[in-house]
Amino acid sequence: MNAITESVETRVARRQVQQTPLWKRILKRPEVGALGGVILVFVFFYVMAPPFRQLSALSTVLYQASILGIPAVAVALLMIGGEFDLSAGVAVVSSSLAASMFATEVTGNLWIGMLLALVLSLGIGALNGYLLVRTKLHSFLVTLSTFLMLQGLNIAITKLVTGNVATADISGMDGFDLGQRIFASSFHVFGTSVSIAIVYWLIFAAIATWVLLRTRIGNWIFAVGGQGDSARAVGIPVKRVKIGLFMVVGFSCWFTGMHMLFAYDTVQSGAGIGNELLYIASAVVGGCLLTGGYGSAAGSALGAFIFGMTTEGVIYADWDPDWFMFFVGAMLLLATVFNGWLRIRALSRSK
Amino acid sequence: MKTILRKAAACSAAIAALAVTTSLHSASAFAQSEHEYTFAMITHAQPGDTFWDIIRKGANAAAKKDHVKLLYLSNPTASGEAQLVTNVVAQKVDGIAITLAFPDAEETTIKSAIAANIPVIGFNAGTDAWKSAGLLSYVGQDETIAGKAVGDKLNKLGAKSVVCVDQQQGAVQLEARCDGIKDTFKGSFYVLYVPGYDMAATQSRIVAKLQQDKSVDYIVTLGAPFAPTAIQAADTAGSQAKVGTFDLTPRAVSLIQQGKLQWAIDQQPFVEGYLAIDFLWLNKVNGDVVGGGQPVLTGPAFVDSSNIADVAKFAKAGTR
Numbered sequence: 001m002n003a004i005t006e007s008v009e010t011r012v013a014r015r016q017v018q019q020t021p022l023w024k025r026i027l028k029r030p031e032v033g034a035l036g037g038v039i040l041v042f043v044f045f046y047v048m049a050p051p052f053r054q055l056s057a058l059s060t061v062l063y064q065a066s067i068l069g070i071p072a073v074a075v076a077l078l079m080i081g082g083e084f085d086l087s088a089g090v091a092v093v094s095s096s097l098a099a100s101m102f103a104t105e106v107t108g109n110l111w112i113g114m115l116l117a118l119v120l121s122l123g124i125g126a127l128n129g130y131l132l133v134r135t136k137l138h139s140f141l142v143t144l145s146t147f148l149m150l151q152g153l154n155i156a157i158t159k160l161v162t163g164n165v166a167t168a169d170i171s172g173m174d175g176f177d178l179g180q181r182i183f184a185s186s187f188h189v190f191g192t193s194v195s196i197a198i199v200y201w202l203i204f205a206a207i208a209t210w211v212l213l214r215t216r217i218g219n220w221i222f223a224v225g226g227q228g229d230s231a232r233a234v235g236i237p238v239k240r241v242k243i244g245l246f247m248v249v250g251f252s253c254w255f256t257g258m259h260m261l262f263a264y265d266t267v268q269s270g271a272g273i274g275n276e277l278l279y280i281a282s283a284v285v286g287g288c289l290l291t292g293g294y295g296s297a298a299g300s301a302l303g304a305f306i307f308g309m310t311t312e313g314v315i316y317a318d319w320d321p322d323w324f325m326f327f328v329g330a331m332l333l334l335a336t337v338f339n340g341w342l343r344i345r346a347l348s349r350s351k
Numbered sequence: 352m353k354t355i356l357r358k359a360a361a362c363s364a365a366i367a368a369l370a371v372t373t374s375l376h377s378a379s380a381f382a383q384s385e386h387e388y389t390f391a392m393i394t395h396a397q398p399g400d401t402f403w404d405i406i407r408k409g410a411n412a413a414a415k416k417d418h419v420k421l422l423y424l425s426n427p428t429a430s431g432e433a434q435l436v437t438n439v440v441a442q443k444v445d446g447i448a449i450t451l452a453f454p455d456a457e458e459t460t461i462k463s464a465i466a467a468n469i470p471v472i473g474f475n476a477g478t479d480a481w482k483s484a485g486l487l488s489y490v491g492q493d494e495t496i497a498g499k500a501v502g503d504k505l506n507k508l509g510a511k512s513v514v515c516v517d518q519q520q521g522a523v524q525l526e527a528r529c530d531g532i533k534d535t536f537k538g539s540f541y542v543l544y545v546p547g548y549d550m551a552a553t554q555s556r557i558v559a560k561l562q563q564d565k566s567v568d569y570i571v572t573l574g575a576p577f578a579p580t581a582i583q584a585a586d587t588a589g590s591q592a593k594v595g596t597f598d599l600t601p602r603a604v605s606l607i608q609q610g611k612l613q614w615a616i617d618q619q620p621f622v623e624g625y626l627a628i629d630f631l632w633l634n635k636v637n638g639d640v641v642g643g644g645q646p647v648l649t650g651p652a653f654v655d656s657s658n659i660a661d662v663a664k665f666a667k668a669g670t671r
Binding site for chain 1: 397398400402403404520541542543544546547548549551552556559560562563564578579580583588589600601602663671
């Protein structure tokens with residue numbers, strides 16, 4: 001075991017002496033395949049669908065991508081750390097439901113409602129992490145359970161508190177305007193309306209990329225996901241890193257939940273189911289391995305962008321709506337196959 | 352002409368049924384002791400949907416008034432809903448009210464309920480299937496008739512190009528609404544599928560459609576929770592398209608009051624839930640079968656700026 005590690009280290013050391021050219025180093029990044037997929041899908045719809053060429057279409061596509069992309073960034077970090085979170089989709093809705101109900105039914109103050117929702121979201125993340133490290137079960141099972149429990153709680157508590165299955169309209173409350181300006185406003189670029197969610201998404205992806213590549217915590221995340229036992233052996237607080245990652249996902253769910261609340265005023269308690277798979281898919285398309293220890297935060301943004309382009313592109317191309325999901329699936333398959341092919345070529349060529 | 356006659360017959364059946372129920376309730380001879388019967392209500396509701404909640408409130412109101420015990424069960428899948436029938440038959444309930452959303456899957460288990468001498472009444476979904484499945488009566492909106500009414504309304508309003516927003520691809524009652532509109536509407540017509548209650552995805556798909564086809568001048572949502580999102584999407588896309596919706600929510604009511612939503616077509620879900628349970632009760636205590644072989648129609652009823660004030664106070668209580 002030792003001998004192997006040593007030989008790998010010496011090989012790496014020797015290559016560093018050789019000074020790998022920049023383009024080769026870029027080609028070896030995990031998100032390269034996804035970038036290829038983005039270009040492929042973009043060119044495809046640019047040719048196939050004339051309405052796709054407008055600037056306003058790009059804004060619509062990016063908006064759809066950002067709503068998936070914000071949680072996907074956090075989910076990518078978690079997956080690099082070696083864990084899954086199936087509860088993220090409904091946790092977004094839990095957060096907006098909590099904020100809305102704390103505000104309208106309990107405290108009468110929107111900001112306190114939002115704060116309590118943040119505490120709740122971080123709490124759900126911490127609970128996921130705590131259950132994981134305590135029970136030592138696979139995160140797939142732990143978060144599947146929290147996913148199902150949250151799904152039930154969302155409906156049961158909403159009904160208990162409001163008597164209905166959707167929350168009341170918050171748009172008349174004090175502080176709504178400011179909240180909307182922060183979380184759900186839009187601004188104009190060259191006459192096109194652009195949602196602020198897109199800006200947050202890019203910022204979050206940039207921060208996460210920086211943390212992963214330039215900080216000690218980033219190294220910890222890679223180590224925890226790649227070789228958990230070795231990581232613990234060299235003194236990395238594995239449990240704290242994992243709980244922390246789940247809480248980051250919790251934060252992203254809260255943030256998305258606040259956008260949904262301020263953008264759409266009321267929340268249907270049955271919403272959010274199925275989105276967790278789209279977050280995971282975005283991260284995986286963006287280069288994360290299902291087994292952990294490898295991946296990219298920026299890649300998850302590209303993955304979400306591919307998904308946004310595909311779902312909207314089918315509409316811009318005016319294809320038969322009965323085939324909608326088929327086209328989306330086929331385009332995603334095409335993009336990911338191309339993505340994988342490109343990644344293998346990039347890795348083999350830079351040997 | 353034939354359809355008008357049929358509609359009239361069904362309407363009069365409904366009125367007669369209502370009259371019978373009210374007069375029976377006032378007759379103290381039928382006052383029953385607490386929870387003499389247990390009725391099961393089985394639906395294909397997606398959990399957490401406002402619409403189904405109103406149906407349930409109607410069923411509860413009837414159960415309370417008739418002094419019966421109500422078991423409310425739901426499962427959005429075909430096999431799941433059929434399984435629920437088997438379960439309640441095993442529990443020996445005194446009557447079953449069921450939505451025939453998946454007639455083929457449900458028929459066998461319903462036959463077994465009927466064989467066990469349990470009266471079964473259909474409501475909300477299954478206009479074409481309730482008779483062949485052997486149900487006593489059917490309470491609900493004929494979705495095709497409702498769709499046709501919307502098509503006529505759109506013609507009258509001068510709409511040229513309509514997008515119909517469908518939140519559950521493959522659900523028969525939503526397809527029937529679309530087909531009804533397509534049947535009577537004279538302009539161009541397009542169906543847009545959106546994924547359940549994901550409002551961000553719904554919004555961006557509607558925006559994309561409006562950007563793709565700039566001639567769209569009317570959006571019809573097949574569920575009321577999607578109407579506010581459609582209005583917002585039209586705003587984002589800079590489109591002048593107006594919005595109308597099937598079904599009614601408190602939010603839709605306030606949007607009609609503000610003039611942002613043009614109209615809502617109401618199938619009166621409270622009445623569906625209420626009558627389904629009440630008809631079971633009538634059958635048990637008096638052997639009545641309501642409807643005369645015709646569906647008892649609860650809709651379509653248009654809600655717009657002309658009658659919104661009356662409807663608003665009931666919607667606020669969550670019963671319309």
